Amino acid sequence: MSSKNIVLHVADVSKRFGGLKALTDVDLSVAEGTVHAIIGPNGAGKSTLLNVCIGRIRPDQGHVVFAGTTLDQQRPHEINQLGVSRVFQTPEIFPDLSLLDNVMIPAFAKRDGAYRFHALQSVESESEIREAAEFHLGDVGLLERRHQLAGSLSRGDKRRLELAMCLIQKPKLLLLDEPTAGMSRHDTNMTIELLKRIKARGMTKVIIEHDMHVVFSLADRVSVLAQGRIIADGLPDEVRGNPKVKEAYLGEAHA
Numbered sequence: 001m002s003s004k005n006i007v008l009h010v011a012d013v014s015k016r017f018g019g020l021k022a023l024t025d026v027d028l029s030v031a032e033g034t035v036h037a038i039i040g041p042n043g044a045g046k047s048t049l050l051n052v053c054i055g056r057i058r059p060d061q062g063h064v065v066f067a068g069t070t071l072d073q074q075r076p077h078e079i080n081q082l083g084v085s086r087v088f089q090t091p092e093i094f095p096d097l098s099l100l101d102n103v104m105i106p107a108f109a110k111r112d113g114a115y116r117f118h119a120l121q122s123v124e125s126e127s128e129i130r131e132a133a134e135f136h137l138g139d140v141g142l143l144e145r146r147h148q149l150a151g152s153l154s155r156g157d158k159r160r161l162e163l164a165m166c167l168i169q170k171p172k173l174l175l176l177d178e179p180t181a182g183m184s185r186h187d188t189n190m191t192i193e194l195l196k197r198i199k200a201r202g203m204t205k206v207i208i209e210h211d212m213h214v215v216f217s218l219a220d221r222v223s224v225l226a227q228g229r230i231i232a233d234g235l236p237d238e239v240r241g242n243p244k245v246k247e248a249y250l251g252e253a254h255a
């Protein structure tokens with residue numbers, strides 16, 4: 001690991017679901033300003049690990065430390081307020097509200113600590129938030145559709161909307177669970193370009209991704225999970241050539 005500041009440290013985390021060991025002794029360090037990809041076959045524990053990082057799942061053992069704060073007792077909205085945002089596999093949007101309202105709500109939440117739409121803010125700050133929402137809708141290519149209802153979007157567009165909902169919070173750490181799932185190749189490439197632009201803004205990202213084109217276009221470092229354990233961790237080219245990684249994926253192909 002480089003000498004850069006570690007912004008996220010997963011230390012010795014284990015999680016069982018009944019008899020199933022979803023995560024076993026997982027250690028992971030994410031350096032500030034980098035894109036860290038987590039890859040692995042289906043059922044490897046990637047989403048569980050992400051959910052541990054945002055406080056949705058409590059580990060049976062181990063800790064997660066974000067920017068010097070141990071997250072053991074923190075609830076999801078408190079972790080969000082510390083500067084962690086996430087894009088889920090299934091977009092969590094407000095289908096009956098416009099795209100613009102969807103992107104404005106998390107900005108109020110970040111500031112006020114709750115999902116209140118008309119909170120105690122002045123009209124001026126509301127107009128600033130609207131401007132920021134329009135900027136981030138532009139970021140994800142949805143500005144022209146800002147007055148449309150979010151429920152009318154395709155699955156790929158809902159994921160881009162959710163990304164804008166994260167970006168407006170200006171997170172220190174952005175966690176992305178398969179950000180290009182359900183997208184056409186064109187939209188996938190647009191998302192890669194967008195994530196590269198965000199990288200230039202210095203935001204640290206952890207990305208779970210099945211699409212190796214996305215992983216190798218973006219990642220500075222790759223960790224590989226298989227059956228709940230980290231089996232490889234390193235630079236993308238090192239991981240690509242690792243025989244254990246090939247075996248884990250071949251095992252899946254032959255399953």
Ligand SMILES: Nc1ncnc2c1ncn2[C@@H]1O[C@H](COP(=O)(O)OP(=O)(O)OP(=O)(O)O)[C@@H](O)[C@H]1O
Nearest residue numbers: 017020021022040041042043044045046047048049
């Ligand atoms: N809430 C739960 N209760 C019981 N088992 C669960 C739960 N969540 C996940 N699992 C199991 O834990 C294991 C890891 O699941 P997880 O979703 O973290 O894997 P993944 O690597 O994200 O898979 P995929 O790539 O298919 O999304 C799987 O065997 C899954 O069935």
